[in-house]
Amino acid sequence: QVQLKESGPGLVQPSQTLSLTCTVSGFSLMDYSVHWVRQPPGKGLEWMGRMKYDGDTYYNSALKSRLSISRDTSKSQVFLKMNSLQTEDTAIYYCTRGGVWGQGVMVTVSS
Amino acid sequence: DIVMTQTPSSQAVSAGEKVTMSCKSSQSLLYSENKKNYLAWYQQKPGQSPKLLISWASTRESGVPDRFIGSGSGTDFTLTISSVQAEDLAVYYCEQYYDTPFTFGSGTKLEIK
Numbered sequence: 001q002v003q004l005k006e007s008g009p010g011l012v013q014p015s016q017t018l019s020l021t022c023t024v025s026g027f028s029l030m031d032y033s034v035h036w037v038r039q040p041p042g043k044g045l046e047w048m049g050r051m052k053y054d055g056d057t058y059y060n061s062a063l064k065s066r067l068s069i070s071r072d073t074s075k076s077q078v079f080l081k082m083n084s085l086q087t088e089d090t091a092i093y094y095c096t097r098g099g100v101w102g103q104g105v106m107v108t109v110s111s
Numbered sequence: 112d113i114v115m116t117q118t119p120s121s122q123a124v125s126a127g128e129k130v131t132m133s134c135k136s137s138q139s140l141l142y143s144e145n146k147k148n149y150l151a152w153y154q155q156k157p158g159q160s161p162k163l164l165i166s167w168a169s170t171r172e173s174g175v176p177d178r179f180i181g182s183g184s185g186t187d188f189t190l191t192i193s194s195v196q197a198e199d200l201a202v203y204y205c206e207q208y209y210d211t212p213f214t215f216g217s218g219t220k221l222e223i224k
Contacts, residue, residue: 099166
């Protein structure tokens with residue numbers, strides 16, 4: 001069945017770069033788009049960006065200068081990189097394909 | 112960007128009661144070519160990932176109880192729970208996927224009295 005799983009470091013130092021991986025199964029990245037969404041503790045959902053099935057990307061304008069999304073279709077993986085992290089980037093980071101979401105990965109930005 | 116406004120921010124109801132929550136978009140989510148509204152409703156229970164309940168404004172996902180009803184078109188949408196159950200305790204979010212960037216409402220927290 002369709003599954004997505006996020007992985008990455010739980011702790012990142014301020015000003016450093018966050019690197020996350022979303023590993024998918026049950027579908028091809030060349031057939032479906034994958035999105036990244038984050039949720040700060042106790043707050044709402046923020047759509048970050050998308051890797052479209054055709055390889056095109058789109059980013060939330062508020063994050064565009066710091067965010068990059070890429071993929072490796074052979075490994076069924078989508079990558080998120082965000083630089084210049086600050087404490088307000090502390091959140092659960094999810095990857096999602098339409099109605100199917102990963103379990104999320106908690107990322108804390110702290111020294 | 113399309114702004115999604117959800118009201119109320121929280122609501123407390125007793126089990127068995129009917130509840131409605133609203134989601135308004137800053138521009139129409141109705142695509143004229145296919146007559147579809149690009150609006151989804153999610154349920155997020157404490158400590159869990161969001162779960163898709165309804166897509167295209169009114170199409171329930173497989174396995175979603177029929178007490179969850181999505182309605183509306185254009186810029187005004189409603190999620191109705193016809194008879195709230197204790198397990199419906201959650202935050203409910205609407206999301207527009209009409210245009211990038213996709214955007215979420217701020218959520219309606221449903222509490223059970």
